[in-house]
Amino acid sequence: MSRRQQLTTSRRWVIKIGSALLTGDGTGLNQPGLDDWVAQMTALVEQGVEVVLVSSGAVAEGMCRLGWSRRPSELHHLQAAAAVGQMGLIQAYESRFARANLHTAQILLTHDDLTSRKRYLNARSAVRSLLQLGVIPVINENDTVVTDEIRFGDNDTLAALVANLVEADSLIILTDQQGLYDCDPRHHPDAKLIDEVLVHEASLDAMATDSAGALGRGGMKTKLRAARLAARSGTSTVIASGREARILTRLRAGEEALGSLLYAEQAPLAARKQWLAGHLQMRGRLELDEGAVRVLCHSGRSLLAVGVRGVSGDFARGEMVACVDAEGREIARGLVNYNADEVRRIMGQPSEAIESILGYIDEPELIHRDNMVLV
Numbered sequence: 001m002s003r004r005q006q007l008t009t010s011r012r013w014v015i016k017i018g019s020a021l022l023t024g025d026g027t028g029l030n031q032p033g034l035d036d037w038v039a040q041m042t043a044l045v046e047q048g049v050e051v052v053l054v055s056s057g058a059v060a061e062g063m064c065r066l067g068w069s070r071r072p073s074e075l076h077h078l079q080a081a082a083a084v085g086q087m088g089l090i091q092a093y094e095s096r097f098a099r100a101n102l103h104t105a106q107i108l109l110t111h112d113d114l115t116s117r118k119r120y121l122n123a124r125s126a127v128r129s130l131l132q133l134g135v136i137p138v139i140n141e142n143d144t145v146v147t148d149e150i151r152f153g154d155n156d157t158l159a160a161l162v163a164n165l166v167e168a169d170s171l172i173i174l175t176d177q178q179g180l181y182d183c184d185p186r187h188h189p190d191a192k193l194i195d196e197v198l199v200h201e202a203s204l205d206a207m208a209t210d211s212a213g214a215l216g217r218g219g220m221k222t223k224l225r226a227a228r229l230a231a232r233s234g235t236s237t238v239i240a241s242g243r244e245a246r247i248l249t250r251l252r253a254g255e256e257a258l259g260s261l262l263y264a265e266q267a268p269l270a271a272r273k274q275w276l277a278g279h280l281q282m283r284g285r286l287e288l289d290e291g292a293v294r295v296l297c298h299s300g301r302s303l304l305a306v307g308v309r310g311v312s313g314d315f316a317r318g319e320m321v322a323c324v325d326a327e328g329r330e331i332a333r334g335l336v337n338y339n340a341d342e343v344r345r346i347m348g349q350p351s352e353a354i355e356s357i358l359g360y361i362d363e364p365e366l367i368h369r370d371n372m373v374l375v
């Protein structure tokens with residue numbers, strides 16, 4: 001199957017719509033554009049794609065609503081514009097998706113939300129639950145509370161971290177150019193479009209510059225960096241023009257020579273497992289009973305509390321623990337969904353009992369199979 005053909009079957013897409021498209025002429029949101037992109041995303045959902053939308057446009061829409069003609073430079077004015085404009089942005093998506101009977105959910109994130117392990121896991125389970133419910137998450141940076149030091153700044157980086165968060169198969173970055181050119185087409189009319197390339201190809205660095213349009217942030221440089229970040233979880237990226245007719249549905253159909261495909265070396269699950277195998281420090285150990293050892297080793301299942309008979313170490317939710325058999329041999333390692341004290345209370349118990357023992361339930365599994373590698 002060609003790399004383009006993989007888009008025809010991939011299941012989870014993060015779609016980023018940039019400021020350059022959403023607010024092309026600086027007079028508020030591009031309403032006809034929104035009609036078109038929402039109709040295409042609805043068609044994707046009907047084909048079974050789980051869509052997570054990362055949308056810019058809050059500051060520009062806020063400027064329009066407040067009657068400001070120039071982007072302010074003071075942080076507090078930018079924050080005010082973002083707060084006003086985010087209302088318009090969400091209304092724009094909510095009303096359009098509602099016509100197709102699809103619910104939307106607003107998620108505003110800061111850098112801290114994705115770097116603190118606990119908040120990361122919480123954001124991850126919230127977005128996953130929304131997807132399971134068939135809801136379209138509409139994500140933007142929480143511009144009103146971020147300071148310069150902790151900003152994503154451009155939404156390309158945010159979209160890449162969201163792709164990591166949900167282990168997306170594909171990240172689609174829609175912008176005002178046909179894709180990544182070998183130099184900025186705004187200044188070089190003879191620039192050539194890159195069709196398909198390995199995301200880590202070193203020659204790309206010299207091509208993707210940080211010159212952006214009047215309303216965008218970051219230019220192609222942040223898009224290339226985003227594609228490389230996304231590749232850490234095995235996600236391949238397409239950079240394409242949101243002005244091209246039926247761009248999303250044509251990409252879904254596997255059309256060749258459309259936008260630039262920056263492909264990752266590994267598939268999402270393999271990339272995650274490699275990261276788990278080599279990455280984190282072990283914070284504790286879970287001793288498993290024979291039945292649990294068997295289902296982990298032979299059936300590739302998740303670890304449930306009922307199969308654990310001993311706990312050592314002091315670990316937090318989301319940290320890495322070793323799973324050992326009765327002789328102390330490590331058989332697997334993975335990210336645990338409960339902290340050490342909680343595991344001591346729920347070990348040996350069926351998952352249905354977790355809520356009555358702890359008073360809440362985070363996940364039914366102690367370690368989900370996607371977060372575990374056999375050793």
Ligand SMILES: Nc1ncnc2c1ncn2[C@@H]1O[C@H](COP(=O)(O)OP(=O)(O)O)[C@@H](O)[C@H]1O
Nearest residue numbers: 018019020175181183209212213216217219220
């Ligand atoms: N090699 C390149 N190929 C394509 N565009 C480039 C390149 N280098 C810089 N750019 C600039 O990046 C701009 C898109 O980035 P930006 O304005 O930040 O858009 P967005 O708001 O969609 O993120 C293009 O309009 C183009 O001028």
Ligand SMILES: N[C@@H](CCC(=O)OP(=O)(O)O)C(=O)O
Nearest residue numbers: 018019056057058059155217
């Ligand atoms: N969070 C900001 C968007 C930041 C931004 O412009 O990003 P980008 O679309 O990457 O150029 C907003 O909603 O106005």
